[in-house]
Amino acid sequence: MTTQRYFILAKCYDKKGKLLSTAFNSYERTHPVQKYFATRVGLEDKQYLHAEIAAILKARTKKIYRISVERYGKDGQPMLAKPCPICQEAIKAYGIQVVEYTK
Numbered sequence: 001m002t003t004q005r006y007f008i009l010a011k012c013y014d015k016k017g018k019l020l021s022t023a024f025n026s027y028e029r030t031h032p033v034q035k036y037f038a039t040r041v042g043l044e045d046k047q048y049l050h051a052e053i054a055a056i057l058k059a060r061t062k063k064i065y066r067i068s069v070e071r072y073g074k075d076g077q078p079m080l081a082k083p084c085p086i087c088q089e090a091i092k093a094y095g096i097q098v099v100e101y102t103k
Contacts (some may be wrong), residue, residue, distance in 0.1 A: 007072045008081060010051035012058075012096075015065040023054030033057060033090070041085045052087035056094055066098035067091060078102040 008025040026049040034053050038046045052069060071081030081101040083091060091099055 006079070008051040009070045009072075010055035011068045011070075012055045012062075012064045013066040013068070014063060017066075020062045020064060021055045021058035023051050023058055025049065025051040026054070031057065034086070037086045037090045037093070041089050043084075043086055046084070046086055050084065050087050052083055053090050056090060056096075064094060064096050066100065067096050069099070069101040071102055 006025070009022065010024075011022045012020045014020055029049045030047045031049050031053065033056075034049050035044075035047050037053065038044055052067060055067065056064065069081045069083055069087075071079045073079050080103060083099060083101065
């Protein structure tokens with residue numbers, strides 16, 4: 001059985017619309033914050049770094065107001081990119097007010 005992989009991009013912005021960080025999902029790296037939120041929502045097996053959490057971590061101490069999530073198929077076409085329960089929990093914990101994603 002093969003796992004389907006997606007290209008996911010997350011971008012964090014401040015309240016004035018300034019881009020704070022960008023990040024992609026990883027199928028090789030993890031982070032303690034990713035593991036924490038995965039465990040918190042009962043998805044311990046989803047420990048590879050998600051784009052949303054990577055972008056939040058890259059923004060460091062800056063106040064993130066909005067996060068944008070984009071997902072693309074192999075053909076480059078946009079696909080549904082609603083944040084998973086792990087990322088929704090992280091977004092809520094970091095106090096991000098606006099979540100945008102491809103539909």
